[in-house]
Amino acid sequence: MAGEKKPGEKAPSEKKPGKKKTSEKKPAEQTPGQKEGGEKKKKIKKHHASRNPVLARGIGRYSRSAMYARKALYKRKYTAPETKIEKKKKEKPRATITKPVGGDKNGGSRVVKIRKMPRYYPTEDVPRKLLSHGKKPFCQHKRRLRASITPGTVLILLTGRHRGKRVIFLKQLDTGLLLVTGPLVINRVPLRRAHQKFVIATSTKLDISGVKIPKHLTDAYFKKKRLRKPKHQEGEIFDTEKEKYELTEQRKTDQKAVDSQILAQIKKVPQLRGYLRSTFSLSNGVYPHKLVF
Amino acid sequence: VFKRFVEIGRVAFISFGPHAGKLVAIVDVIDQNRALVDGPCSGVRRQAMPFKCMQLTDFVLKFPHSARQKCVRLAWEKENINEKWAATRWAKKIEAREKKAKMTDFDRYKVMKAKKMRNRIIKHEMKKLQKMASKKGKKPEKPEKSEKPEKPAKAQKSEKVQKAQKPQK
Numbered sequence: 001m002a003g004e005k006k007p008g009e010k011a012p013s014e015k016k017p018g019k020k021k022t023s024e025k026k027p028a029e030q031t032p033g034q035k036e037g038g039e040k041k042k043k044i045k046k047h048h049a050s051r052n053p054v055l056a057r058g059i060g061r062y063s064r065s066a067m068y069a070r071k072a073l074y075k076r077k078y079t080a081p082e083t084k085i086e087k088k089k090k091e092k093p094r095a096t097i098t099k100p101v102g103g104d105k106n107g108g109s110r111v112v113k114i115r116k117m118p119r120y121y122p123t124e125d126v127p128r129k130l131l132s133h134g135k136k137p138f139c140q141h142k143r144r145l146r147a148s149i150t151p152g153t154v155l156i157l158l159t160g161r162h163r164g165k166r167v168i169f170l171k172q173l174d175t176g177l178l179l180v181t182g183p184l185v186i187n188r189v190p191l192r193r194a195h196q197k198f199v200i201a202t203s204t205k206l207d208i209s210g211v212k213i214p215k216h217l218t219d220a221y222f223k224k225k226r227l228r229k230p231k232h233q234e235g236e237i238f239d240t241e242k243e244k245y246e247l248t249e250q251r252k253t254d255q256k257a258v259d260s261q262i263l264a265q266i267k268k269v270p271q272l273r274g275y276l277r278s279t280f281s282l283s284n285g286v287y288p289h290k291l292v293f
Numbered sequence: 294v295f296k297r298f299v300e301i302g303r304v305a306f307i308s309f310g311p312h313a314g315k316l317v318a319i320v321d322v323i324d325q326n327r328a329l330v331d332g333p334c335s336g337v338r339r340q341a342m343p344f345k346c347m348q349l350t351d352f353v354l355k356f357p358h359s360a361r362q363k364c365v366r367l368a369w370e371k372e373n374i375n376e377k378w379a380a381t382r383w384a385k386k387i388e389a390r391e392k393k394a395k396m397t398d399f400d401r402y403k404v405m406k407a408k409k410m411r412n413r414i415i416k417h418e419m420k421k422l423q424k425m426a427s428k429k430g431k432k433p434e435k436p437e438k439s440e441k442p443e444k445p446a447k448a449q450k451s452e453k454v455q456k457a458q459k460p461q462k
Contacts, residue, residue, distance in 0.1 A: 154398075154399070156398070166398075202397060202398045202399065203397045203398075203399075204397060204398065204399040271399075271402070271403055271406065272399075274402070274406065275399055275402045275403075278402060280398070290394075291398075292394065292395055292396060292397055293397060293398050
């Protein structure tokens, strides 16, 4: 042991990069504290050379059992870290809960199961659904935008109550609809959503790079609100649903905030204001497939 | 009856085919239907071309038949055909047609506004003259007065229309 101390310490070249647990911990323990700390930090750097001399390639001098003894594996028994098992054992979800119960002479509380057994089993089991591939819900669909539509483009709305009106495109929302504004003072089109398919993109573009659109203008902001109170009798339901759209103050302020920035840009382009005020129409001899927009 | 003839040196405008819209000079006649044609200054290689796709222009160059391209080019540049062609009404009409086809929606709006204003001014002047004519019904009219206010108005409006067409691109 003593003789083996020194070669273990003094010959660091004996360390082998392989997973040979031939390191000797005894010399490390007996050396002074500084070296100990240094060696511990460097982990097990000094590996012992192979204790099984090679007779021929692939053939060692000692058998498995002899090697067991030579490597002193009887001393080195490691167990797997217990923490995971302990954790799993500890983390059982609560199965029951005690709830207070009212009434006289009732015992005050009951122990209630949190996850109860099903109260109904169908007579036929539901058949297993076949695997399907790539069927995503609407929220995960890929949104595309035509290359001709960029922020600041003048669009012509084709459907809806504002059909024929020329309008400025601001951005595409998460559902794929286009956020669009008149501006309101020019053609009475407020901040509104438009569908890409029902819009003609003209080649006239406005520089909107400096315009900041408030972040709270999302699809949820523009979505139509529906009241649902099924307590009413059936005859009354048709009246209580919101048919009329009501202007809110928030909409007005948002409109002003966006429009003021855009109007400044519109003023810079001559005749653009009048262009946005006008509506698009076809007449005799005008064919959309021949028009350049 | 006929004023433009197929002759050596006649400059022709190609109306259809791969070289549509270019000018060429007739170098030689091959047979009843085809001519040897060359357009050194308009990017048309020397080749045979059927008469049907050629439309004769007013310009004639002077070079002997089957002259080589260098001679044709010299004659072409001496006569300054490219500039003369651009100055003709024919070429201007073609250009106007192209510009009209390229008009964007915004341009169409601008043209509409310019036309409207122009017509209004013309109408205004007309009404003025008509009023004058009806008032001074017995006194003889001087035709000079009627022409002067119309001409400057027309000149202004035609400029505006051209300006509206030009700033497309």
